[in-house]
Amino acid sequence: MTLRGSETPDAEFGRLPRDRSIDGPISGQGTDLTGLTGLAGHAGRRAHVGGRSGAAVLGVGLCLSGLLAACSGGADGAEATQAVRLVVPDANIREPADPCSGARAFRYAHPEAAFEVLADGAVLAAGALPEGRAEKAFSIDLGSDRQPTVCVMSLDVPASIDLSDAELMIGEHGPVPIDPNPALDDVPEAVLR
Amino acid sequence: MRASLSALRGIMAAGLVVTSLAGCSEPTRGRLPGPVPSGVEFRPAPDDAPPAPLLTLELTDGTTLDLAEQWDERPVVLVFFETWCTRCEVQQAPINDVVEEYEDAVLFVGVANLSEPAEVAAYVEDNDITYPVAVDPSGDATLRYAVAEPPLVALVGKDGSLLRGWPEGVEGDELSTAIRDLAVR
Numbered sequence: 001m002t003l004r005g006s007e008t009p010d011a012e013f014g015r016l017p018r019d020r021s022i023d024g025p026i027s028g029q030g031t032d033l034t035g036l037t038g039l040a041g042h043a044g045r046r047a048h049v050g051g052r053s054g055a056a057v058l059g060v061g062l063c064l065s066g067l068l069a070a071c072s073g074g075a076d077g078a079e080a081t082q083a084v085r086l087v088v089p090d091a092n093i094r095e096p097a098d099p100c101s102g103a104r105a106f107r108y109a110h111p112e113a114a115f116e117v118l119a120d121g122a123v124l125a126a127g128a129l130p131e132g133r134a135e136k137a138f139s140i141d142l143g144s145d146r147q148p149t150v151c152v153m154s155l156d157v158p159a160s161i162d163l164s165d166a167e168l169m170i171g172e173h174g175p176v177p178i179d180p181n182p183a184l185d186d187v188p189e190a191v192l193r
Numbered sequence: 194m195r196a197s198l199s200a201l202r203g204i205m206a207a208g209l210v211v212t213s214l215a216g217c218s219e220p221t222r223g224r225l226p227g228p229v230p231s232g233v234e235f236r237p238a239p240d241d242a243p244p245a246p247l248l249t250l251e252l253t254d255g256t257t258l259d260l261a262e263q264w265d266e267r268p269v270v271l272v273f274f275e276t277w278c279t280r281c282e283v284q285q286a287p288i289n290d291v292v293e294e295y296e297d298a299v300l301f302v303g304v305a306n307l308s309e310p311a312e313v314a315a316y317v318e319d320n321d322i323t324y325p326v327a328v329d330p331s332g333d334a335t336l337r338y339a340v341a342e343p344p345l346v347a348l349v350g351k352d353g354s355l356l357r358g359w360p361e362g363v364e365g366d367e368l369s370t371a372i373r374d375l376a377v378r
Binding site: 090092093094098099100101102103104107108110111112131 | 275276277278279280306307335341342343360361
């Protein structure tokens with residue numbers, strides 16, 4: 001299908017993460033996307049955390065754990081958090097800093113989608129994805145405001161959890177490892193595949 | 194005394210009438226256009242305009258909408274959205290103005306893919322959407338119209354030619370102008 005005009009959809013970008021057809025540096029603010037390895041993440045498929053009902057169950061679980069935390073001596077009731085940087089390498093054409101959700105093959109990574117942070121099969125944190133912000137996918141000047149971007153979301157998880165060896169699930173998609181990004185002061189980061 | 198009681202009754206009756214009328218003015222949701230108004234003419238599509246992908250959508254009221262039947266009668270504007278899409282929401286009010294402007298001359302249809310039906314119903318209310326809306330969990334419509342990321346707006350001419358698409362949605366003024374230039378005289 002072809003849409004007319006200057007804003008023809010660029011369907012070929014949707015295959016970038018799968019076939020690693022990018023030549024040259026791609027960045028996403030320091031995110032190294034060049035080591036992507038297809039859809040291997042699906043090998044570790046877990047039980048489906050479905051839509052709103054899944055989110056509701058997770059929400060109840062979080063509320064209960066919040067109550068327990070309060071009972072165990074939380075000072076001001078507000079738990080300290082740390083941010084996990086989620087990179088959705090969809091290479092969609094946007095203006096950097098535009099609000100975004102995952103595009104094409106990554107449409108499942110959208111605001112309000114349920115996520116879990118896991119380690120050794122245990123759920124360390126859970127929540128819903130926030131809206132993302134577009135970042136340049138290529139660290140070169142393409143001479144246009146609208147250019148290939150990645151969609152970056154910031155996930156707040158409790159500061160108390162240890163993210164080494166942690167993995168991220170979005171619904172039934174994943175797991176993908178959460179690793180420190182040395183280009184961004186070792187901020188914990190998950191890059192979807 | 195009797196006169197003042199009568200006047201009071203009159204005021205109360207008037208109040209009831211006003212209240213009833215206010216109730217009647219609730220906007221209709223999921224409205225399909227009426228007959229094309231007399232005097233409205235449609236522009237022929239350019240020779241190189243491709244055919245729009247065929248779609249049969251299940252609307253939120255449970256009815257089925259065959260778009261090909263619709264564009265036999267008038268142009269169709271497809272508004273692809275999701276309930277969490279802030280850009281969709283920002284663009285909605287100006288699109289509503291265009292819906293009003295073209296009333297029975299153009300059919301507008303909203304299409305969501307991954308949004309929950311209950312959330313879609315709330316979104317329709319919150320954003321005062323009067324045109325029919327479909328939830329397409331299969332993603333068929335999204336694929337056929339190459340919706341990489343919501344919003345996307347597509348204009349289909351009468352006769353089913355795809356006239357224009359806006360992958361990041363469109364401002365109301367631009368949409369109105371495009372309909373005028375490409376679809377409706």
